[in-house]
Amino acid sequence: MVQVKMTVNGKAASGDVEGRTLLVQFLRENLHLTGTHVGCDTSQCGACVVHVNGNAIKACTMLAAEAEGAEVLTIEGVANDDGSLNTVQQAFQDHHGLQCGFCTPGMVMTATALLKENPNPTEAEIRDYLEGNICRCTGYHNIVKAIMAAAGQDVSRIAAE
Amino acid sequence: MPKDHGIGASPKRREDLRFLTGNGNYTDDINLYGQTYVHFLRSDVAHGRLTSVDTSEAAKMPGVVRIFTGDDFAGIGGLPCGWQVTDKHGQPMQEPGHPVLAQGKVRHVGDPIAAIVAETYEQARDAAEAIVVDIEELPAVINMKDAVKEGAPLVHDDLTSNLCYDWGFVEENKAATDEAFKNAAHVTTLELVNNRLVANPMEPRVAVGDYNRSTDDSTLYTTSQNPHVIRLLMGAFVLGIPEHKLRVVAPDVGGGFGTKIFHYAEEAFCTFAARQIKRPVKWTSSRSEAFMSDAHGRDHVTKIELALDADNNFMAVRTDTYANMGAYLSTFAPSVPTWLHGTLMAGNYRTPLVYVNVKAVFTNTVPVDAYRGAGRPEATYQLERVIDKAARELGVDPIKLRRQNFISEFPYQTPVAVVYDIGDYTATMDKLEEIADLSGFEARRKASEAKGKLRGLGVNCYIEACGIAPSNLVGQLGARAGLYESATVRVNATGSISVMTGSHSHGQGHETAFPQVIAEMLGIDESMIEIVHGDTAKGPMGMGTYGSRSLAVGGSAMVRATEKIINKAKKIAAHLMEASDADIEVKDGKFHVAGTDKSVAWGDVTLAAYVPHNYPLDDIEPGLEETALYDPSNFTYPSGAYACEVELDPDTGRVTIERFSAADDFGNIINPMIVSGQVHGGIGQGIGQALLEGAVYDENGQLLTGSYMDYAMPRANDVPFYAVDHSCVTPCTHNPLGVKGCGEAGAIGSPPAVVNAVIDALHSAGKTHITHIDMPLSPNRVWTAMNA
Numbered sequence: 001m002v003q004v005k006m007t008v009n010g011k012a013a014s015g016d017v018e019g020r021t022l023l024v025q026f027l028r029e030n031l032h033l034t035g036t037h038v039g040c041d042t043s044q045c046g047a048c049v050v051h052v053n054g055n056a057i058k059a060c061t062m063l064a065a066e067a068e069g070a071e072v073l074t075i076e077g078v079a080n081d082d083g084s085l086n087t088v089q090q091a092f093q094d095h096h097g098l099q100c101g102f103c104t105p106g107m108v109m110t111a112t113a114l115l116k117e118n119p120n121p122t123e124a125e126i127r128d129y130l131e132g133n134i135c136r137c138t139g140y141h142n143i144v145k146a147i148m149a150a151a152g153q154d155v156s157r158i159a160a161e
Numbered sequence: 162m163p164k165d166h167g168i169g170a171s172p173k174r175r176e177d178l179r180f181l182t183g184n185g186n187y188t189d190d191i192n193l194y195g196q197t198y199v200h201f202l203r204s205d206v207a208h209g210r211l212t213s214v215d216t217s218e219a220a221k222m223p224g225v226v227r228i229f230t231g232d233d234f235a236g237i238g239g240l241p242c243g244w245q246v247t248d249k250h251g252q253p254m255q256e257p258g259h260p261v262l263a264q265g266k267v268r269h270v271g272d273p274i275a276a277i278v279a280e281t282y283e284q285a286r287d288a289a290e291a292i293v294v295d296i297e298e299l300p301a302v303i304n305m306k307d308a309v310k311e312g313a314p315l316v317h318d319d320l321t322s323n324l325c326y327d328w329g330f331v332e333e334n335k336a337a338t339d340e341a342f343k344n345a346a347h348v349t350t351l352e353l354v355n356n357r358l359v360a361n362p363m364e365p366r367v368a369v370g371d372y373n374r375s376t377d378d379s380t381l382y383t384t385s386q387n388p389h390v391i392r393l394l395m396g397a398f399v400l401g402i403p404e405h406k407l408r409v410v411a412p413d414v415g416g417g418f419g420t421k422i423f424h425y426a427e428e429a430f431c432t433f434a435a436r437q438i439k440r441p442v443k444w445t446s447s448r449s450e451a452f453m454s455d456a457h458g459r460d461h462v463t464k465i466e467l468a469l470d471a472d473n474n475f476m477a478v479r480t481d482t483y484a485n486m487g488a489y490l491s492t493f494a495p496s497v498p499t500w501l502h503g504t505l506m507a508g509n510y511r512t513p514l515v516y517v518n519v520k521a522v523f524t525n526t527v528p529v530d531a532y533r534g535a536g537r538p539e540a541t542y543q544l545e546r547v548i549d550k551a552a553r554e555l556g557v558d559p560i561k562l563r564r565q566n567f568i569s570e571f572p573y574q575t576p577v578a579v580v581y582d583i584g585d586y587t588a589t590m591d592k593l594e595e596i597a598d599l600s601g602f603e604a605r606r607k608a609s610e611a612k613g614k615l616r617g618l619g620v621n622c623y624i625e626a627c628g629i630a631p632s633n634l635v636g637q638l639g640a641r642a643g644l645y646e647s648a649t650v651r652v653n654a655t656g657s658i659s660v661m662t663g664s665h666s667h668g669q670g671h672e673t674a675f676p677q678v679i680a681e682m683l684g685i686d687e688s689m690i691e692i693v694h695g696d697t698a699k700g701p702m703g704m705g706t707y708g709s710r711s712l713a714v715g716g717s718a719m720v721r722a723t724e725k726i727i728n729k730a731k732k733i734a735a736h737l738m739e740a741s742d743a744d745i746e747v748k749d750g751k752f753h754v755a756g757t758d759k760s761v762a763w764g765d766v767t768l769a770a771y772v773p774h775n776y777p778l779d780d781i782e783p784g785l786e787e788t789a790l791y792d793p794s795n796f797t798y799p800s801g802a803y804a805c806e807v808e809l810d811p812d813t814g815r816v817t818i819e820r821f822s823a824a825d826d827f828g829n830i831i832n833p834m835i836v837s838g839q840v841h842g843g844i845g846q847g848i849g850q851a852l853l854e855g856a857v858y859d860e861n862g863q864l865l866t867g868s869y870m871d872y873a874m875p876r877a878n879d880v881p882f883y884a885v886d887h888s889c890v891t892p893c894t895h896n897p898l899g900v901k902g903c904g905e906a907g908a909i910g911s912p913p914a915v916v917n918a919v920i921d922a923l924h925s926a927g928k929t930h931i932t933h934i935d936m937p938l939s940p941n942r943v944w945t946a947m948n949a
Contacts, residue, residue: 034190035183040448044869075183100668101180102415130877139845
């Protein structure tokens with residue numbers, strides 16, 4: 001067992017884990033932060049995307065021990081200070097960018113990273129950036145639309161509701 | 162102005178708040194005190210005799226609590242099948258046993274052999290490595306046509322063959338149909354494959370079994386679309402636990418698409434094992450396990466023929482289909498290629514004669530069952546492809562050929578048993594031509610060609626039978642279940658309302674849409690109404706969510722229960738106002754005496770029901786809670802017209818979807834935002850089937866597409882924005898809301914549009930010898946067809 005310490009959503013977190021424990025397991029099982037989901041076992045689906053030191057990473061591809069000393073941000077830590085939805089979260093609700101909600105935390109974390117890198121992305125740039133996040137419910141229509149809206153773009157002309 | 166509340170409004174979804182903040186409560190988020198973890202050791206061969214399973218070393222491994230094998234389930238029921246099909250000779254289908262853990266034989270890669278229960282997942286997995294399994298490998302049967310040949314290896318030794326059933330529908334029409342083909346002016350024939358798919362909801366399946374030593378009660382938390390059905394199947398047929406001692410909870414469920422309807426071995430195992438070891442037992446599927454243990458979908462091999470007269474009127478349709486059942490009969494598998502498929506073979510068209518033959522076949526593959534659309538996508542795909550081929554052979558416009566043959570008078574008795582109550586196929590086609598800008602296609606084609614690309618346009622129609630279904634009818638057809646839905650409307654003393662529904666929401670937004678209906682009926686605010694679902698301990702027996710039935714059947718039950726509430730509340734209001742209950746009207750959350758200015762508020766009536774100081778106790782009981790079970794009188798028949806435009810790179814064979822348009826008639830709409838979202842998602846899955854997805858086995862029964870590395874899920878950059886419209890409305894004639902259901906339409910209507918478009922693109926480049934390419938239309942398949 002190894003002891004790991006990191007900062008998660010602004011709070012100190014630590015625990016004893018096996019060397020093979022993944023960051024996503026540590027978040028879900030040790031810290032009970034179950035908003036980060038596991039949708040596959042080949043690092044394809046993106047349901048587990050969190051931010052580590054400001055970068056979007058798949059928490060299933062990183063050992064908990066590798067995150068020693070890191071600043072980790074999960075879906076539980078992104079709302080506004082007063083608890084209200086932040087711009088990206090609000091855009092997903094406003095534009096029905098989620099259905100079953102399972103891929104949603106990863107989508108929000110990826111979208112947040114995109115908008116940090118590229119505050120005004122085109123539709124094609126958004127679709128390409130979401131390459132590592134699979135959604136089975138929405139056909140991506142309203143996810144892409146929500147991200148465009150979160151970037152402040154006028155989405156009222158996007159085909160049909 | 163669009164409405165801002167009630168029926169027809171699009172309020173933001175209330176469930177989103179928990180999903181967007183990481184506060185959803187999915188089954189894998191549930192952890193119980195003293196919980197153990199189970200790992201299933203699964204067969205890595207497709208077919209073999211289990212000669213020994215030695216667990217002695219594994220049992221000594223750290224953390225192992227107990228190891229179970231098939232022997233532990235001797236004398237315990239197997240997984241039941243919920244639908245018995247009768248073959249064309251009047252005989253029942255062949256129905257093999259389906260043990261919870263393999264007994265004697267393994268029959269597909271992924272068949273569970275042993276279950277290791279340990280203190281941690283890692284310990285359970287480690288111990289699995291120490292189990293020594295001896296399997297005498299047998300030849301696998303994978304190809305359906307080979308499987309039914311004389312002398313083929315038997316998947317089940319106790320059956321006479323690998324043929325589950327040979328079904329003819331309508332058998333009495335066969336001779337007349339054959340005669341029509343002899344007299345036809347033109348016959349178009351098409352052989353095609355409806356590719357095997359994996360539903361792949363993003364949340365893998367999870368089961369947590371719990372046992373209460375104090376009360377002898379069992380609880381199963383599971384990723385299900387229908388917890389009451391699981392309680393009935395598992396309790397009555399597998400484990401012998403009566404309903405009052407068994408609770409099944411399906412909390413937030415991360416997508417279903419059909420594959421979470423069925424009762425699975427892992428559910429029965431966790432419930433059983435928790436009783437044995439008297440501790441909770443948890444199983445979380447990995448995605449790799451999901452590929453080899455979730456029921457797959459589709460997998461039909463079909464020959465379809467269309468007979469036309471000299472004026473291009475459809476005379477008859479004849480089909481011959483092989484449908485894969487996999488190694489065992491999953492819960493509703495036999496119904497999919499029969500009653501959910503053959504009954505739709507008339508499509509949207511006047512076709513006097515239809516004969517459908519389906520041979521359901523056992524193979525050494527994962528069981529196949531309903532996946533979004535279930536039988537109806539298979540029917541739509543073959544019919545709409547053969548019509549397109551016929552139009553090309555006859556040199557007529559494919560839209561005109563369809564329009565000419567549309568059914569236009571309702572109700573319409575099809576030659577395949579069902580009666581369409583209402584529809585307007587011309588209206589949806591007109592709407593499609595408008596929203597898809599079909600008149601602008603030729604200009605867009607020229608623009609594509611200027612870039613060196615081919616462009617194609619594909620159009621098709623669809624009809625589906627939803628809102629499954631009248632119980633007395635499905636009983637005659639072999640269902641071993643009733644298909645009503647339940648609702649309990651519990652009005653609390655202060656006027657808030659809890660609605661217990663047998664429908665289950667796993668992405669469909671019931672928690673938002675259902676209150677819109679009740680709020681409209683009572684004239685109160687939606688925020689006063691909460692939907693409670695997914696727990697057999699909380700609501701009456703219900704049948705769950707599948708087949709686009711939640712609103713048409715579950716919503717109707719809710720309406721009926723609310724009508725009972727209104728009737729009783731009127732009596733209370735009349736008493737409070739010393740009026741006759743016949744004179745009471747409900748408006749804006751108040752009860753008015755008609756023709757006067759007298760009224761009492763909703764909250765005053767509900768309080769009186771629970772504090773009955775001034776109350777008509779001689780006439781009615783205190784309280785305000787009503788239950789209704791709604792059993793529909795017919796299916797509902799959503800319909801529509803879809804158009805796809807593709808660009809095709811002739812150098813690589815790569816197809817991209819440039820435009821996709823859908824004009825649907827869903828009857829009345831409760832929440833347009835949610836309806837659009839359902840169509841978007843269905844189209845995404847349909848495009849996936851058409852271009853990307855396919856579950857592939859090699860000749861030895863190894864699953865070659867066992868992860869997201871090999872099974873191509875649609876990604877955001879595989880699809881465009883979609884144009885969807887549901888303004889064509891012919892309200893369903895037989896349910897109180899006039900609704901039809903929208904969950905499956907997108908997945909049913911979209912694959913033929915894509916394939917029709919690709920064929921159109923190829924023909925535009927003179928490749929008219931290519932009349933069909935089987936899905937998925939990968940660059941390899943398209944390039945190969947072009948360069949053959």
